[in-house]
Amino acid sequence: MAGAETSSVTIKVEFSGGLELLFSNQRSHTLTLPAAVPTDNATTVPVPSTIEATKPADITYLIHYLRDHLLQERAELFEENGTVRPGILVLINDTDWELEGEGDYVVKEGDEVVFISTLHGG
Amino acid sequence: MSTSCGNPETEQDALMTRRTKFDKTKTCVKCKESRGNIVIRHAVYCKSCFFPLISTRFRKTLGPTINNKRGNKGANARGGRIKGLMQAPGSLVIGHSGGLGSTVLLDLVAKSYFYRSSTLSGQLPEDSLSLGSEHPRNRARGEGDSGDVWKGTPAVCYVEVASVIPGAKERTEEVRAAVKAYSDPTTGFEIDFIPLRLEDAFDEGWWKTIGGTDLKQGARDLGIDINDEALPTLRQGSNIPTTPLQSLHTYLSSLPTPTAIHSAISSLIRVLLLFTAASRDASHLLLGTSLTSLSMNMISGIAQGAGFAMVSEGLEEAWIGKNDQNISIVRPLRDIGIKESAFWAWWSNLPVPGRDRYPSSVSSVPLGSETAASRVAVKQNQKLTSIDVLTQDFIMGLEKDFPSTVSTIARTLAKVTTKEKGVSGGCVVCQKPAQPDVQAWKASISIRSYHDEAFVKSKHPLPPHFTSPPDAGVSAASSPTNGLAPRLCYSCHTTFTSRSSRGIASANEVVVPLPVWVKASLPRSSEDTTVPESKDLQTGSNEDVAQAELWETKKLSRGSIKDKIGAFLLDDAGDE
Numbered sequence: 281m282a283g284a285e286t287s288s289v290t291i292k293v294e295f296s297g298g299l300e301l302l303f304s305n306q307r308s309h310t311l312t313l314p315a316a317v318p319t320d321n322a323t324t325v326p327v328p329s330t331i332e333a334t335k336p337a338d339i340t341y342l343i344h345y346l347r348d349h350l351l352q353e354r355a356e357l358f359e360e361n362g363t364v365r366p367g368i369l370v371l372i373n374d375t376d377w378e379l380e381g382e383g384d385y386v387v388k389e390g391d392e393v394v395f396i397s398t399l400h401g402g
Numbered sequence: 403m404s405t406s407c408g409n410p411e412t413e414q415d416a417l418m419t420r421r422t423k424f425d426k427t428k429t430c431v432k433c434k435e436s437r438g439n440i441v442i443r444h445a446v447y448c449k450s451c452f453f454p455l456i457s458t459r460f461r462k463t464l465g466p467t468i469n470n471k472r473g474n475k476g477a478n479a480r481g482g483r484i485k486g487l488m489q490a491p492g493s494l495v496i497g498h499s500g501g502l503g504s505t506v507l508l509d510l511v512a513k514s515y516f517y518r519s520s521t522l523s524g525q526l527p528e529d530s531l532s533l534g535s536e537h538p539r540n541r542a543r544g545e546g547d548s549g550d551v552w553k554g555t556p557a558v559c560y561v562e563v564a565s566v567i568p569g570a571k572e573r574t575e576e577v578r579a580a581v582k583a584y585s586d587p588t589t590g591f592e593i594d595f596i597p598l599r600l601e602d603a604f605d606e607g608w609w610k611t612i613g614g615t616d617l618k619q620g621a622r623d624l625g626i627d628i629n630d631e632a633l634p635t636l637r638q639g640s641n642i643p644t645t646p647l648q649s650l651h652t653y654l655s656s657l658p659t660p661t662a663i664h665s666a667i668s669s670l671i672r673v674l675l676l677f678t679a680a681s682r683d684a685s686h687l688l689l690g691t692s693l694t695s696l697s698m699n700m701i702s703g704i705a706q707g708a709g710f711a712m713v714s715e716g717l718e719e720a721w722i723g724k725n726d727q728n729i730s731i732v733r734p735l736r737d738i739g740i741k742e743s744a745f746w747a748w749w750s751n752l753p754v755p756g757r758d759r760y761p762s763s764v765s766s767v768p769l770g771s772e773t774a775a776s777r778v779a780v781k782q783n784q785k786l787t788s789i790d791v792l793t794q795d796f797i798m799g800l801e802k803d804f805p806s807t808v809s810t811i812a813r814t815l816a817k818v819t820t821k822e823k824g825v826s827g828g829c830v831v832c833q834k835p836a837q838p839d840v841q842a843w844k845a846s847i848s849i850r851s852y853h854d855e856a857f858v859k860s861k862h863p864l865p866p867h868f869t870s871p872p873d874a875g876v877s878a879a880s881s882p883t884n885g886l887a888p889r890l891c892y893s894c895h896t897t898f899t900s901r902s903s904r905g906i907a908s909a910n911e912v913v914v915p916l917p918v919w920v921k922a923s924l925p926r927s928s929e930d931t932t933v934p935e936s937k938d939l940q941t942g943s944n945e946d947v948a949q950a951e952l953w954e955t956k957k958l959s960r961g962s963i964k965d966k967i968g969a970f971l972l973d974d975a976g977d978e
């Protein structure tokens with residue numbers, strides 16, 4: 281297939297604050313996501329060729345992907361209503377995702393995304 | 403969307419419309435140069451401005467409390483130390499929960515006031531300006547030196563709660579390692595680590611190690627009957643718990659509601675820390691309660707009727723022990739949200755040992771010895787939700803969408819509590835301020851039974867499903883001076899006695915064991931060896947009661963409480 285280099289994005293994902301326990305107790309993961317994904321965030325891999333409505337892979341898609349493919353247990357502690365559960369912070373390349381458009385941020389090759397749970401703070 | 407009239411801004415507020423996450427630009431509001439890395443309540447900061455911002459907020463809270471007896475002369479305007487002037491009257495104890503707040507608190511204290519370990523300095527932000535003159539990086543330090551500010555060796559105290567949480571892992575060693583990371587072999591600087599367990603609250607051995615007064619023979623096997631609102635003290639019968647762990651499990655499993663169990667655990671931990679601090683002649687006990695947790699505590703505190711205690715939670719509390727020993731309980735992170743704490747820990751590469759949620763139910767049998775069936779029962783009970791758990795979910799959701807509101811709650815609390823500085827302990831269980839005669843107070847503010855005087859006087863009709871007042875039960879008959887009730891705060895009294903339709907079946911026949919400090923404060927009988935088995939023992943004469951009063955209580959009128967609540971409702975602390 282032509283254009284294989286642009287048809288996927290490889291990123292690094294890290295979990296902290298206890299979230300890693302939901303992901304095989306592994307803090308750091310390297311993921312390859314399709315560059316274009318269904319707008320409804322369905323995470324079937326590979327993306328079926330019949331899908332017409334696509335968008336570039338963004339953080340919202342990543343959250344769905346992590347929930348569907350990497351999460352081992354208790355999805356409700358990670359995802360809620362299509363985004364991260366309140367109390368989970370997200371950093372994109374060392375920056376608060378609130379400055380990067382949150383779920384709408386389009387992931388780029390080599391990005392580092394960190395999920396930190398603050399649910400057991402104090 | 404079109405609104406025909408009215409002030410759009412006001413309407414937006416009223417509807418709590420979600421604001422954009424940050425104001426105007428992505429450039430740091432402080433240096434106005436760098437691209438921002440974090441949004442803190444709508445304000446954007448870059449990473450290098452973030453560290454001094456947080457450490458200044460921390461020292462602004464802690465600094466002025468350090469030599470409070472001689473005024474605030476030791477601290478400069480930014481909470482930093484004016485050389486040679488900052489001198490605490492006692493030693494320092496930090497309460498560590500294993501959680502994020504405690505981890506960041508320890509880091510901030512160490513970096514601001516102690517020697518920096520060479521193993522950590524690699525990750526330190528360049529913050530020399532804000533660290534100011536108190537920063538000891540270039541000064542030689544002697545052994546056991548807590549930065550010249552506090553006397554003696556600083557200590558971190560961790561209370562292990564794994565024994566009451568099914569499936570929880572012990573974290574004592576992880577916290578020990580986190581503390582050890584701050585020691586410096588080149589100077590010999592070390593922080594003492596004091597590992598406790600929740601069951602120590604029922605351990606006479608622990609009580610002795612911290613110099614507690616001897617338990618009188620008669621007090622040793624006393625417990626309370628929580629089916630009677632007066633909470634009479636009784637001899638524990640034949641099935642006396644034989645170990646502190648069993649006592650702890652009996653104590654917690656006897657409590658009537660999930661919320662009660664949750665608050666009882668927090669309360670036991672707090673008192674374990676207080677007595678530990680007292681045993682080290684501490685002038686300061688620091689807790690890692692963040693602004694976010696403070697808001698949670700406040701909301702759940704209100705929901706549990708902990709009015710008096712709530713007041714003490716915000717700013718600083720002073721706890722006056724025996725011999726006028728004065729310990730300030732300070733929460734130096736009370737202006738720092740959980741988000742900022744998480745970024746601090748992440749960017750400083752701090753390992754967070756972690757903590758488990760306190761359980762909402764506890765098996766009456768210590769973990770490990772339970773049967774498969776009882777384990778299932780425990781699992782099912784955990785679905786019962788305590789007010790604290792609900793509050794956490796609520797506040798976390800609020801913080802995500804309306805971060806300023808969470809801060810306003812905590813700031814309002816701080817405002818309310820400013821008026822109440824230095825209230826000393828009163829309740830024999832939690833050591834918090836208590837209003838005198840909790841039963842009378844409760845009776846005057848609420849209707850708990852259709853036999854209550856307040857209800858009868860009100861001449862309200864009975865609900866339709868009653869043709870005559872239902873049985874009042876034992877409570878109405880009890881005299882308020884007979885038992886432990888008059889010496890408890892509202893919150894602790896409620897912890898023992900509140901009933902809930904979803905309540906865990908209370909162990910009816912069990913006399914509930916008491917924490918060691920409660921036993922130690924029970925009036926002494928004239929002859930220890932011949933303690934009568936009747937209730938008269940505990941009542942004693944008024945003189946006995948007065949003598950046994952270990953802690954001074956400041957009385958507040960109901961009027962002053964009303965004022966405080968008024969301040970809560972009307973004022974908005976919007977100054978960010």
Ligand SMILES: [Zn+2]
Nearest residue numbers: 430433448451
């Ligand atoms: Zn800056």
Ligand SMILES: [Zn+2]
Nearest residue numbers: 829832891894
């Ligand atoms: Zn109390």
